[in-house]
Amino acid sequence: SPEEIRGLVDEELGLLDPRIYSDQDLYELELERIFARSWLLVCHEGHIPNPGDYITTYMGEDPVIVVRQRDRSIKVFLNQCRHRGMVIERSTYGNAKSFTCTYHGWAYDIAGNLVNVPFEKEAFCDKKEGDCGFEKADWGPLQARVDTYKGLVFANWDAKAPPLIDYLSDATPYMDVMFDRTEAGTEVITGMQRTVIPCNWKFAAEQFCSDMYHACTMSHVAGVVSSLRPDQDLSDVKLPVTGNQFRAAWGGHGTGWFNDDFSLLYAIMGPKVVDYWTKGPAAERAQVRLGNKLPANRMVAQHMTIFPTCSFLPGINTVRTWHPRGPNELEVWSFIVVDADAPAEIKDEYRRMNIMTFNQGGTYEQDDGENWVEVQRVLRGHMARSRPFCASMGVGKPNANNPDFPGKTSYVYGEEAARGMYHHWSRMMSEPSWETLRP
Ligand code: FES
Structure with a gap:
């Protein structure tokens, strides 16, 4: 019933019923209520x-x-x-x-x-x-x-769904950080790479929506350390601490980023890409273009999800759709974009660094996949599905809204955007009509 579905997500306390990741009946309802109605x-x-x-x-x-x-x-x-x-x-x-x-x-x-x-x-x-x-x-x-937005092609089965631009809500300035840096737009520099990961699609979508926490506390630390200079003193390496997260006013979209601290992006993409992205004429031009929307030149290692399954990493420039394959499996379809007018050597560097990081064989992609696969495996247990997961980081904390950025923002190590995503998931699953769902 709608009441039972709404009870799976407690937004106020930040509690998630683990059955949302493993239940076959809920999955069938997702295909009807989410995937047949969303862009x-x-x-x-x-x-x-x-x-x-x-x-x-x-x-x-x-x-x-x-x-x-x-x-x-x-x-x-x-x-x-x-x-x-x-x-x-x-x-x-x-x-x-x-x-x-x-x-x-x-x-x-x-x-x-x-x-x-x-x-x-x-x-x-x-x-x-x-x-x-x-x-x-x-x-x-x-x-x-x-419909399209800045080169991305979206489709929707539902004649009653809002137009794409309304569906994207107030998330578009954050998409523009990656897709609207130059009037030349973006260019795909690879075809479509495909991988199967035996885990629920929401683990991946939620992480790209809301989870900077895993990147610097644990999951990607080995990848970061392995990319340091051999002579670098480890005691000099500090975790980034300043940054923000954005929760869309409607639609379950979210993003997060560090402010001004480029160390993580350097470790992932190397100096050539980071210098192109953050300094020099292309970066200055991008900031002029985006300047009336947000300070893009301060945003580092951004992650983002447009609900339900469109995710991307501005600066790293991988884009992916998480195609669901039952409650326990997804197919990643990913590609890389660059500024269409970027120099050839920069385009090639993006290709090369993505292969090493966010690609089937890439270090960081495998860090993420390993976590999601293990979580899914644990959920095969009856008792493992009996207690709620905690998504309450930031609940009850004083408002950390950053006025430099548009919309509702909070601290980067938080789960406000995840709660927004699951709030919207719960509404889509329990409200059959666009009359109540509409932005
Ligand atoms: Fe397509 Fe017969 S011609 S199924």
């Missing part, structure tokens, strides 16, 4: 630059084709043949004039219209001749709504 990241515009370019991906567990049209608009439709349900396109990406189902040969144009049915005349009676008739126009795949 989901499907790719970057740079993945499909030319008419006919397509990528096959997912919205929740539903396979979709994302395809650039001749008028340069983008369509997203269910990758499911209306005849007997085979996927329409089996390859991951390419350029197509049409899509032909490999089961019986029904063919669809790039807009998703059914245009050819083998033996149509011989096998079907004409619609004009009675109710049994067949009309190709009735048998196109389900179309999703599509």
